[in-house]
Each structure stands twice: as structure tokens, then as C-alpha cells.
Amino acid sequence: MKFSLRFILSVIALLLASMCCTAQNATNILGNTNNTFGLWLLLFLCLLPLIIWIVSLIFKLQRQAFENIQWRKKTVENHFPEHLKNLDHNQILQFLKLKSNADKLENDTTSNNIILKNVIMLIFFSLISVSQLHAQNPNAEAPALLSQPGIIITLVLMAIPILLGVIFALIQANNSVKRFINRTKVKEAEKFAGFMETVHDHELEKELLKRQQVLEFNLSNHELSGTQKAEDVKGTIINVSDKRLVHFTQLKKKAVKRPILEPDITKLILWYCGCATFWLVVGTGIGEYLGIKFVAPDMDHVSWLSFGRLRPVHTNIVFWGWASLGMIGLGYYVVPTVSNTKIYSIKCGWIGLVLTNLMVILGTICLLNGMNNGGGEFREYIWPVMALFAVALILTLANFLLTVANRTTEEIYISNWYIVSSIIFTIIVALTAYIPFWQDGVSETIVQGYFMHSGVGMWFTLFTLGLLYYFIPQQINLPIYAYSLGILAFWTQIIFYTIIGTHHFVFAPLPWWLQTVAIVGSAGMIIPVVAATINFGMTFKGQMNKVSHSYTLPFFLVAVVYYFMVSLQGTAEAFKFTNLLWHFTDFTVAHAHLGFYGIITFTLWGGMYAIIPRLSGKEPAQHLVGAHFWLAFIGLLFYAVPLSYGATLRGMMWMEGKPFIDSVVLMFEFWLWRAIGGSLMFVAHLVFAYNFYKMTAREVEDVDIKEEAFNILKAQGKLSE
Amino acid sequence: MNVFNDHRKLYPIAGLLFAFLTYIVVIMPAFQNQANNAPLPGTAKLSGDAHAGKLIYIGEGCVGCHSQQVRNVEMDKMFGSRPGMAADYANIGRTSFWQNTATLMGTERTGPDLTDVGNRQPGIDWNLMHLYNPRSVVAQSIMPSYEWLFEIKENPSNADVVVNVPQEFLNGKKGKVVAKKEALQLLAYLQSLKQTPLPDGTRPFEFLYKRPIVELKEANEGGPQINGKALYAANCQACHQESGEGLKGAFPPLKGSNVVNGDNLELYVDIIMNGYDARPEFGAMAAVGKNMKFDATQVAALINHERSSWGNTGKKVTTDEVKKIMELVESKVTASKK
Structure with a gap:
């Protein structure tokens, strides 16, 4: 009943x-x-x-x-x-x-x-x-x-x-x-x-x-127990406690203790991650403020807080300040680890860190004062500012290359193909886009499409894939499913991703052949995306129970799922009809956040939660990691799903030739949802920042009475060393 | 595989492949474009003020919400009379040694495209009010206010450009709103944004993805009322407001207007097509109809919409009537020019 x-x-x-x-x-x-x-x-x-x-x-x-x-x-x-x-x-x-x-x-x-x-x-x-x-x-x-x-x-x-x-x-x-x-x-x-x-x-x-x-026959219930008293000869059971805790959440596995890294590299990595975390909070705080401005445009009338100036400040801080520093920081762990050697130069790492931070600070000041390179997306920092990053990248590249050259393993692990190549490509991209002697007329737009797309695809995606190729097998404790799929994905990623930048300007007055190549290349992206997804997916296969017992694997799983979904969404967005429907609308904004947040940011979080406890010896509070994960995950959906839906309606309105202002009115409620989702995401970042603090803060350590007692005895000379 | 185990082979190969592809899809086409493009004959050079205004436009990040490209698709027709061409951007070079070329094509339209806004929205008063606080003229707008391009003066001199901002948008400030130099420069830039007409005899590219013909027919025959409302919203509402009441001290009301309800159709059509500046208490109206290349069907739909809305009770007009009057007005204008 x-x-x-x-x-x-x-x-x-x-x-x-x-x-x-x-x-x-x-x-x-x-x-x-x-x-x-x-x-x-x-x-x-x-x-x-x-x-x-x-x-x-x-x-x-x-x-x-x-x-x-x-x-x-x-x-x-x-x-x-x-x-x-x-x-x-x-x-x-x-x-x-x-x-x-x-x-x-x-x-x-x-x-x-x-x-x-x-x-x-x-x-x-x-x-x-x-x-x-x-x-x-x-x-x-x-x-x-x-x-x-x-x-x-x-x-x-x-x-x-x-x-x-x-x-x-x-x-x-x-x-x-x-x-x-x-x-x-x-x-x-x-x-x-x-x-x-x-x-x-x-x-x-x-x-x-x-x-x-x-029918009366019954067992005595003592058939299997002997008469001897139990004794734990090998000491496998220690610290037995009768205290039983009620767990409302799944108990996660603690990080496996590893030999502690040398303190200087530990410090460098923690500083990279710490700076990244700082920029994450600042950058997304600004983003949150921008999201609110869509529904309350008269919040302030201060020039350097105006939407047009703050928008590039937000995007560039999360690009260079958060994600780039975070990636390089994790790279300083992964590259030497998979090469089974020490990093070539700690000093190079520090110089790179200072230069990148300097670039973000100077770039932000420039933008707030109305010094904008020309309005191209992610190309808003002027070239002297960007040059600092170029130097940082060249130093990082040299450092990583020499580390790989010093490797003690026979092969170069997949992670290092991706990570080192991504730095090489990004240097080429930055030089092409920033050399201040060319790009008249629509040439600027041709370069812009290439720059912003390669910025995402060659710098962030490639580097992040490298990190995933290390962290997923490492956290699951199994080798990656297939090297051959990795090879396929690597080369096709280079070939197709490079040529599709112009799909941001379909129907614009750029050469038609470029637009056609871009659309075809976008379809070609299916190959590397599917190959990499299969590779990660098959590594996960049969290991799903480990996901619920780990606080890092959920982050990586989300990243893989989003990698598949968002990349294919990008392919679909490049087609001609979808360009009519979605181009210029907030659909692009939603897509960018799904990709940048769902893939890159979740990978960085997973990576930081995986290595920082190893470096510092302190774990974050489990339920706070959970809170961080779910706030970010749900927040992103609240952000992206209503925005995509509203943007589709808006695109349909434009195609019907309705008055423009009607489409602005239509978007109001979806912008409101975006602000709500954005707030959840921002709260998640505050939780993450707190977790980071707990993982790295120097706290007064508990006195181990037994250890202390022996120390006292030793000090009194009653016990020899 | 040997390549994958040797960093001296792997990374140079990958780097060269990437550089080669970059050359094919970026460097080569970009240089080709740079070498083989020239602005259209008759392209106006930016004036000093307009150039300074463009720098403000770049610095304020207007491109984040406003594109400047009319794609060759039907839905972009509302932003320009012809699709954009590479030649339209050919005279744009590097902004300065420090700043890159700014074609400002943009990738987002939170607000409308501005390629042709100099034709679409040329009114000085409207633009300045809109910059001071967009919501003073378009209630639903979410554009930021650019208050810092203006100053408040108790007693503006004759040389000052005073903006008639309604009291409720002054936030309790006393005095008159006066446009600073920067506001006027930005205005000059916005007014300079006009599509250059093609040289005589050259036909522009067609807009692709035309809307189904059935729908167009319906709009013309069945429902001039709907059509007129949309036309009004797109071209007139920004000044005369959705309520038809205009804005006091800036734009006259159409509700109960003698011109709208009266019998002088010639004056009415003349105002729509060629603008009006006969009343000192209001700002000048631009030649909206001429700029937007209205035909008789559209003008008739507009007139019928205005005559039947907000309690107006003017006589309905037919397309043929309007067509005749438009020809008459046109001949008078050309005669007066001679």
C-alpha cells in the first residue's frame, strides 16, 4: 500500500x-x-x-x-x-x-x-x-x-x-x-x-x-568460529574507534601521500595557483557586476565602471590572469613529473609569473582609462602590454623544452606534446596578431578571427587537453586508453583548429573562400573532439565508482563532457543557417562561457585540488569542495541555458525583421537568469578561494603528545637518538 | 613512433605545420587584401572631430555591443541599404603606433548595428539626449549612460550646446546639461557613419536568404496596420515615443497633432521624407524618409498607423494618393535646389 x-x-x-x-x-x-x-x-x-x-x-x-x-x-x-x-x-x-x-x-x-x-x-x-x-x-x-x-x-x-x-x-x-x-x-x-x-x-x-x-534440525551458529582468541599479528588494524559518525555525503578518498616535492618548486606552483585564484575572484566579480548591469543599467554613471570599459577588463583578467596562470602553474607540476626529472629553471618560472601579473595589472589600468587596442575580442590590451606576456611565454617555453630534453623517460608523454606545442603555437599567434606594422582594412578582421579562435583553441584548449591527459589517468590510477587516438586528435586538432577562425565572420565582407574553409574546418573538428572524448571516456569506463569517491574526478568528468558538447556546439554554430540565427546574439556569450568555464576552469580546479594537497600536505574540507562544485555546475547551467534559449528567440525575431528594441525587451528575463547563474558561479569562486586558503595557509600545528614525549626524553638525555 | 619520442623532431614539425597553416589562412589573405583594396570613390575622410570621436568610441568599448558590418543577408537590411564590402573598410589603417587598426566590425549586437547610423539617426538633439541617458529617449534601452561627456552649467553661454534632458534624469542636479567637447566629437563620429553609395551604374550585391514572398505580400496587402506599426517602431519611435506624445522641449507629439490629423497631406509627406525644422521649441527633424529610402507603400502605412493610433482620427490614405504627392514634393525639392 x-x-x-x-x-x-x-x-x-x-x-x-x-x-x-x-x-x-x-x-x-x-x-x-x-x-x-x-x-x-x-x-x-x-x-x-x-x-x-x-x-x-x-x-x-x-x-x-x-x-x-x-x-x-x-x-x-x-x-x-x-x-x-x-x-x-x-x-x-x-x-x-x-x-x-x-x-x-x-x-x-x-x-x-x-x-x-x-x-x-x-x-x-x-x-x-x-x-x-x-x-x-x-x-x-x-x-x-x-x-x-x-x-x-x-x-x-x-x-x-x-x-x-x-x-x-x-x-x-x-x-x-x-x-x-x-x-x-x-x-x-x-x-x-x-x-x-x-x-x-x-x-x-x-x-x-x-x-x-x-524439520526440527537447527544450526548452532558457531560452526565457522573457532575457539581461539583473535590477534592482529601484522598490525593491519590500527586506531580502532567506537565513534560512529553519520555521513550525509559520500565519504571521499583522501589524497595519496607522495614524496614531497622540493620546496622551491612547490612554492612556485603554489604562487602561480594563488595568483590565478586571486584573478579568478577579481575577474568574475567584475563579470558579476557586468551581468547585473544588463538588468539595472543605471547602477552607476562612473566612466571607468561603465559597461564598455569593464567588459574587456573582465574577459582579459579571466583569460590571462586566471586561466593562463593556472594552466602554467599546473604545467610546472605536470611537465617535469611526466618527464621524470626536475624542472630546468625555477628562476624562469618566477620571472614569467611576475611578467604575466604585470601584464594583467597594466592592461586593466589601460582599459579602465579608455586605452583600447582596437576593440577586437581578447585583443584589447595594447601591444606593449602584451609584449610582457610574450616574454613570459618564451621563458616558459624554453624552460619546458629543456625540461623535456632532460627527461629520463624514453618517450615524451602525450601531455607534453600538447603543453609544449600549445606554447609554441601561442607565441606564433601573438606575434602574428600583434606585430604593429600591418593589418589595414579588413586584414585586421581576418587576423582577428584567427587570433581569438586560436587564442581559445591553441592556447587554452590544447594546454588543458595536455593537463587532462595527465590528471585523468593519474586520478583514476590507470593508463590512458589509447596513444593512437591521442596522436590522431593531436594532429587533426592542429590542422582543423587553425583554419576555422573566420567562422566568427561568416557573411562579413571577407573572402568567401576563407569563410568556406572555416565552415568546412569546423565540421572537421568532429574528428579530434570525438577522438579525445573516446580516449578519456574509455579511460573512465568501468571506473565510474571512483568518481563518487573522489573530489577531483567529478571536475575532470564535467570537463570531458563539456569538451565534447561545447566543441560540437561550436561546429553547429559555424553553419550558415545557425549563423543567421545565433550570430551577434548572446548565444555566443553562453557558448563562450560553457567552453571556457565548463572545460578550462573545471579542469584547472580539478588539477589544483589534485596537486595542492600533495604540495602543502593539507586537504580542503570535503563538503566545501562539494559546495564549490555544485554551485559552479548549477550556476553555469542557470547562466547558459536561459541565455541560449533567449538568444534563439532573439535571433528568430531578427530574422522576421521585427523592430530591434522589441528584441531588447524580450531578453530582459534571460539576462536576469544570467545574473542569477553568474551570482552562483561567483559564490562558488569565493568558496574555492577559501578552500585554496585552507590548503595553503600556515596554521599552528597540533602537538602530537607521543612524539613530544619522546622529544622531551631525548632532550633530557634519557634516550639516545 | 620515432617522431613522438624525439623532442627535436616533434616540436619543430608541429610548429612548422602550424606556421604554414597560419600563413595560408591568415598572413597570405591578409596581405593580399591589404594590397588589393581601395576605398570607394567618394568615400569621405573622417573630419578631425569625427576622428577624435572614433577614439572615444574605441576607448569606451562601444564595439562590445554595436557591430559595424552589414552582412549580405536579408535580416541585416534594416541596418544598411546594401551589404558591406571590403572596400568600405579599405581606408582604415592603424589607429596609432600603440593601437591596432579598428574596423570595429564587432561580433555582438546587444544594441543595433551602427554602420549606417548617420543616415538612420542623424538628429543632434536625440543623439545627445541618448548619450546623456539612453532611457530619456528610449525607455526600454539598457545602454550605459555617458554622463561624463557632459557637464552641468548654471548659466550656459551662447556657444554652449545645451541638451534638454528631462528633469527626472538629472538626479536632482540643478542647471542645464551642456555637451562637453568629447560628446560633440563622439556625435560627429556617429553622424559620419554612413554607407558610401556605389559609383553610378554599379549594382550592389544582393541580400541573401530573402524572407518568403508570401509573408511580404501579406504585409503589403493585408495588413498595412501591422507594417506601419513596425516601421514606426524602427524609425520614428525613438523621438516621438511609443505613446506618440513626444518629449517636452525636444520632440513634438503626434498625438492630436494638426499635421497628422489635418488635411495637408503634402506637408505631412514632406516632413516624413525631407525633415522639418520650423518650430524653435523643438529639435530639428532629419530627412528620415529620404535617408531610409521609403517608398509610397511604406509612407502610406506610416501615415495610416499614425492617423489611427493614440486616439488620432485622421483620414486613411491609399498608396496611390501618397505616390502622387511624393512625386509632387520631390519635384518641388529639386526645383528649389536649382
């Missing part, structure tokens, strides 16, 4: 949900169309379990009746030997007692519930007739009404009590049949009792005694 109650509740909940959906559909999208097939189907599916229940009850009724008929076909006396064979322990005792005493017992049970039965039958029929009335009335409505979602929902809601009534009636009918059968059984029991009194068979009694002994 509990089950059915739960079931009914869930059906009602489903119905309510579908009502909400359809009410919205009816007003927003469907309008007055008669396309209600989907709704009918959905509601039918909701009622289906009830109908199945009814059918099963009917079958049960039938089966009972059939069995009863079969049972009656035999004469009563033929049943008795079978009864005797199936007596249980207690019944045997009673039978033997009966035989030894030879007393006569009277057994009289009569039940009289004929009246009750009649009443129930009456209710059953009345229910059926009432239900027929109910079912017929609404169905008799004019057929046009049946296409109205409101009518359909009402019909189904009314069907629920009717069907429940039918079910109740069927249960009662079943019971009546059972009672009827029971009466015949009672009669048979009377005859069987008479038979038992009269039967005299010593063989039978002996047989029954034996049977009774068999």
Missing part, C-alpha cells in the same frame, strides 16, 4: 509538472496550434501505470477463479494424502497428539459475511456506473475542445479518481472471490478433520515422526 501511495503522489507531481510545461508552451511557443499529440502522449504515459495496475488486477481475478474451478474438479478425498504430506512441524505434533489421545475435538468455524459482501458488490457497481458517467460526460465535449491543453489536463485529472475507484472496486472483487473460495475450503477442512480422526496407519505415523525430526 505504501508503494501505491508513493506512486499516486508521483503521478500527480508529474501531471503538475506537465501542466506547467504545457501552460508555458501554449502561451509562448505553440500559440494556438493544434499540435497536442505530444501532450496527449505525455498524459497517457502518466496514466499508464494506473491502467497497468487495473489490468493486472483483472488478470488476478481471472486466475483465482480458474484455479478454484480446477481445484473443485477433483473429489475432496483425493486431496487428503497431499495435505498429510505437507503438514508442518507444529501440525505434525498436533496430529500425533490427536492420535495418541484419540480425543474428539470439535472444530466449528462459520463466518457470516454475506451481507457485507452484498454491500461491497453494490458499491462496486455503483462506482462503475458513476465512473462511466464521469468518463462519458467530458468526452462528449465538442471535439475542437480536445485540442486545448487545459481541457486535456482537466480530463486526465478527472480520470485519476475514476481509475482509482476502478482499482478499489477490483481489489474488493478479488477479496470477495477469495472469501467465496475460503468457504469451500472451510468445508473441505471439516472433512479433512474427520478423516484425520478416523485414519489409523502406523506406517504413516512413523513417517511423520521422521519428518518431524528433520
Whole structure:
């Protein structure tokens, strides 16, 4: 009964949900169309379990009746030997007692519930007739009404009590049949009792005694335990505690202790990650403020806080300050580790860190003062500022290359193909885009498409893939699925990703052949994306239970899923029709956040949670990592899904030639959702910053009493070293 | 594989492949474009003020929300009379030694495209009010206010450009809003944004992805009312407002207007096509109809919309009537020019 109650509740909940959906559909999208097939189907599916229940009850009724008929076909006396064979322990005792005493017992049970039965039958029929009335009335409505979602929902809601009534009636009918059968059984029991009194068979009694002994046999429950006392000779069980904690969340595995890295490289990596975390909070705080400005444009009228100036400040800080520093920081761990050697130069790392930070600070000051390179996305820092980053990159490249050259392993691990190549490519990209002697007219746009796309694809994606190729196998503790897929993905990524920049300017006055190449290349991106996803996916295969026991693997899993989804979304966005629909709308903004946040940022978080506890020896509080993960994950969905939906509606409006301002009004609620999602993401970053602090902060350590006691003894000279 | 185990082979090969592809898809086409492009004859050079205004436009990051490219697709037709061409951008070089070339094509349209805004929205008063606070003229706008391009003066001199900002947008400040030099420079730049007409006899590229013809027909025959409303929203509403009441001291009301409801159709059509500056208490109206190349169907739809909205009760006009009057007005204008 509990089950059915739960079931009914869930059906009602489903119905309510579908009502909400359809009410919205009816007003927003469907309008007055008669396309209600989907709704009918959905509601039918909701009622289906009830109908199945009814059918099963009917079958049960039938089966009972059939069995009863079969049972009656035999004469009563033929049943008795079978009864005797199936007596249980207690019944045997009673039978033997009966035989030894030879007393006569009277057994009289009569039940009289004929009246009750009649009443129930009456209710059953009345229910059926009432239900027929109910079912017929609404169905008799004019057929046009049946296409109205409101009518359909009402019909189904009314069907629920009717069907429940039918079910109740069927249960009662079943019971009546059972009672009827029971009466015949009672009669048979009377005859069987008479038979038992009269039967005299010593063989039978002996047989029954034996049977009774068999039934009485019981195990002692001590068969497997010995008599010796348990002792833990090898010391495998330590620190046994009777304290039992109630866990509301899955208990995650602690980081495996590794030989501690040398303090100087540890310090460098922690500083990279720390600076990155600082820029993450600053950059997304600005982003959050920008998101709010969409719904409250008169928040301030201060020049250097205006939307146009802050927008590039936000994008560039998260690009160069957060993600680039974070990636390079993790690179300083991964590159020497997979080369099985030490990093070539710590000093180069420090210079790179200072230069990159300097670039972000100077670039931000420039932008806030209205010094913008020319408005090209991610190319807003002027070249003297960007030159600092170029120097940092060249130093990093030299450092990593020499480290790889000094490797003690035979092969170069995949991670290092990706990471080192990505730095080489980025230097080429930056030089091409920033050499201040060319790019007149649309040449600037040709370079811009290449720059912003390669900035994403060659710098962030390639580097991040390198990190994933290290962290996923390392955290799962299995080798990567296939080197050959890695090779395929690597070369196709270079070939296709390089040539697709112009897909940001489809239909713009750029050479058509470039646009065609870009669209074809975008389709080609399917190859590296699918290859890499299969590679990661197959590494995860069969290891999913490890995901729920680890606090780093969920981050990597999300990154892989987003890598697949967002990259293919990018392919779809490059087609001509989707360019009409989505280009210039916030769909691009949503896509950029899905990619940059879902892939890059989640990978960086996973990587930092994986290595920082190793470097510092301190773990973050597990539930705070969980809070960070879920806030970021849900926040991103709140950010991106409504924005994509609204942007699609906006694109449709533009294609219909509606007045522009109408499309601004349309977007308001979606911008509001974006601000809400953005707030969740920002809170997640605050939690992350706190976790980072807890992982790295120097706290007063607990005194280990035992260790201290030995130290005291040593100090007193009572114990030699 | 040997290549993958030797850093002296792997990285140079990957780097060269990338550099080669970069040359093919970026460096070569970009240089080709630079060498083989020239601005259209008749392209106006940016004036000193307009150039300074462009620097402000770049610095304020306007490109983050406003594109400057009319794609060769039908849906972009509302932003220009012809699709953009590489030649339109050919006279744009590096902004300065420090700053890159700024074609400002953009990738986002949170606000409308501005390629041709000098034709579409030339009104000085409207633009300055809009820059001071966009919501003073377009209630639903979410564009930032550029208050710092203006100053408040108790007693503006004759040389000052005073902007009639409604009191509610002054946030309690006393005095008159006066445009600073920067505001006027930005305005000059915005007014300079006009598509250069093609040399005589050259036909522009066609807009692709035309809307289904059925729909266009409907708009013309069945529902001039709807069409007129959309036209009004796109071209007139920014000044005369959705309510038709205009803005006091800036733009006259159309609700209950004698011109709209009266019988002087010639004056009415003349104002729509060629603008109006006869009333000192209001700003000058630009030649909206001429700039946007309205035809008789559109003008008739607009007139009918304005005559039947906000309680107006003017006589309905037909396309033919308007066509005749448009020809008359046109001949008078050319006559007066001679």
C-alpha cells in the first residue's frame, strides 16, 4: 500500500509538472496550434501505470477463479494424502497428539459475511456506473475542445479518481472471490478433520515422526568460529574507534601521500595557483557586476565602471590572469613529473609569473582609462602590454623544452606534446596578431578571427587537453586508453583548429573562400573532439565508482563532457543557417562561457585540488569542495541555458525583421537568469578561494603528545637518538 | 613512433605545420587584401572631430555591443541599404603606433548595428539626449549612460550646446546639461557613419536568404496596420515615443497633432521624407524618409498607423494618393535646389 501511495503522489507531481510545461508552451511557443499529440502522449504515459495496475488486477481475478474451478474438479478425498504430506512441524505434533489421545475435538468455524459482501458488490457497481458517467460526460465535449491543453489536463485529472475507484472496486472483487473460495475450503477442512480422526496407519505415523525430526534440525551458529582468541599479528588494524559518525555525503578518498616535492618548486606552483585564484575572484566579480548591469543599467554613471570599459577588463583578467596562470602553474607540476626529472629553471618560472601579473595589472589600468587596442575580442590590451606576456611565454617555453630534453623517460608523454606545442603555437599567434606594422582594412578582421579562435583553441584548449591527459589517468590510477587516438586528435586538432577562425565572420565582407574553409574546418573538428572524448571516456569506463569517491574526478568528468558538447556546439554554430540565427546574439556569450568555464576552469580546479594537497600536505574540507562544485555546475547551467534559449528567440525575431528594441525587451528575463547563474558561479569562486586558503595557509600545528614525549626524553638525555 | 619520442623532431614539425597553416589562412589573405583594396570613390575622410570621436568610441568599448558590418543577408537590411564590402573598410589603417587598426566590425549586437547610423539617426538633439541617458529617449534601452561627456552649467553661454534632458534624469542636479567637447566629437563620429553609395551604374550585391514572398505580400496587402506599426517602431519611435506624445522641449507629439490629423497631406509627406525644422521649441527633424529610402507603400502605412493610433482620427490614405504627392514634393525639392 505504501508503494501505491508513493506512486499516486508521483503521478500527480508529474501531471503538475506537465501542466506547467504545457501552460508555458501554449502561451509562448505553440500559440494556438493544434499540435497536442505530444501532450496527449505525455498524459497517457502518466496514466499508464494506473491502467497497468487495473489490468493486472483483472488478470488476478481471472486466475483465482480458474484455479478454484480446477481445484473443485477433483473429489475432496483425493486431496487428503497431499495435505498429510505437507503438514508442518507444529501440525505434525498436533496430529500425533490427536492420535495418541484419540480425543474428539470439535472444530466449528462459520463466518457470516454475506451481507457485507452484498454491500461491497453494490458499491462496486455503483462506482462503475458513476465512473462511466464521469468518463462519458467530458468526452462528449465538442471535439475542437480536445485540442486545448487545459481541457486535456482537466480530463486526465478527472480520470485519476475514476481509475482509482476502478482499482478499489477490483481489489474488493478479488477479496470477495477469495472469501467465496475460503468457504469451500472451510468445508473441505471439516472433512479433512474427520478423516484425520478416523485414519489409523502406523506406517504413516512413523513417517511423520521422521519428518518431524528433520524439520526440527537447527544450526548452532558457531560452526565457522573457532575457539581461539583473535590477534592482529601484522598490525593491519590500527586506531580502532567506537565513534560512529553519520555521513550525509559520500565519504571521499583522501589524497595519496607522495614524496614531497622540493620546496622551491612547490612554492612556485603554489604562487602561480594563488595568483590565478586571486584573478579568478577579481575577474568574475567584475563579470558579476557586468551581468547585473544588463538588468539595472543605471547602477552607476562612473566612466571607468561603465559597461564598455569593464567588459574587456573582465574577459582579459579571466583569460590571462586566471586561466593562463593556472594552466602554467599546473604545467610546472605536470611537465617535469611526466618527464621524470626536475624542472630546468625555477628562476624562469618566477620571472614569467611576475611578467604575466604585470601584464594583467597594466592592461586593466589601460582599459579602465579608455586605452583600447582596437576593440577586437581578447585583443584589447595594447601591444606593449602584451609584449610582457610574450616574454613570459618564451621563458616558459624554453624552460619546458629543456625540461623535456632532460627527461629520463624514453618517450615524451602525450601531455607534453600538447603543453609544449600549445606554447609554441601561442607565441606564433601573438606575434602574428600583434606585430604593429600591418593589418589595414579588413586584414585586421581576418587576423582577428584567427587570433581569438586560436587564442581559445591553441592556447587554452590544447594546454588543458595536455593537463587532462595527465590528471585523468593519474586520478583514476590507470593508463590512458589509447596513444593512437591521442596522436590522431593531436594532429587533426592542429590542422582543423587553425583554419576555422573566420567562422566568427561568416557573411562579413571577407573572402568567401576563407569563410568556406572555416565552415568546412569546423565540421572537421568532429574528428579530434570525438577522438579525445573516446580516449578519456574509455579511460573512465568501468571506473565510474571512483568518481563518487573522489573530489577531483567529478571536475575532470564535467570537463570531458563539456569538451565534447561545447566543441560540437561550436561546429553547429559555424553553419550558415545557425549563423543567421545565433550570430551577434548572446548565444555566443553562453557558448563562450560553457567552453571556457565548463572545460578550462573545471579542469584547472580539478588539477589544483589534485596537486595542492600533495604540495602543502593539507586537504580542503570535503563538503566545501562539494559546495564549490555544485554551485559552479548549477550556476553555469542557470547562466547558459536561459541565455541560449533567449538568444534563439532573439535571433528568430531578427530574422522576421521585427523592430530591434522589441528584441531588447524580450531578453530582459534571460539576462536576469544570467545574473542569477553568474551570482552562483561567483559564490562558488569565493568558496574555492577559501578552500585554496585552507590548503595553503600556515596554521599552528597540533602537538602530537607521543612524539613530544619522546622529544622531551631525548632532550633530557634519557634516550639516545 | 620515432617522431613522438624525439623532442627535436616533434616540436619543430608541429610548429612548422602550424606556421604554414597560419600563413595560408591568415598572413597570405591578409596581405593580399591589404594590397588589393581601395576605398570607394567618394568615400569621405573622417573630419578631425569625427576622428577624435572614433577614439572615444574605441576607448569606451562601444564595439562590445554595436557591430559595424552589414552582412549580405536579408535580416541585416534594416541596418544598411546594401551589404558591406571590403572596400568600405579599405581606408582604415592603424589607429596609432600603440593601437591596432579598428574596423570595429564587432561580433555582438546587444544594441543595433551602427554602420549606417548617420543616415538612420542623424538628429543632434536625440543623439545627445541618448548619450546623456539612453532611457530619456528610449525607455526600454539598457545602454550605459555617458554622463561624463557632459557637464552641468548654471548659466550656459551662447556657444554652449545645451541638451534638454528631462528633469527626472538629472538626479536632482540643478542647471542645464551642456555637451562637453568629447560628446560633440563622439556625435560627429556617429553622424559620419554612413554607407558610401556605389559609383553610378554599379549594382550592389544582393541580400541573401530573402524572407518568403508570401509573408511580404501579406504585409503589403493585408495588413498595412501591422507594417506601419513596425516601421514606426524602427524609425520614428525613438523621438516621438511609443505613446506618440513626444518629449517636452525636444520632440513634438503626434498625438492630436494638426499635421497628422489635418488635411495637408503634402506637408505631412514632406516632413516624413525631407525633415522639418520650423518650430524653435523643438529639435530639428532629419530627412528620415529620404535617408531610409521609403517608398509610397511604406509612407502610406506610416501615415495610416499614425492617423489611427493614440486616439488620432485622421483620414486613411491609399498608396496611390501618397505616390502622387511624393512625386509632387520631390519635384518641388529639386526645383528649389536649382
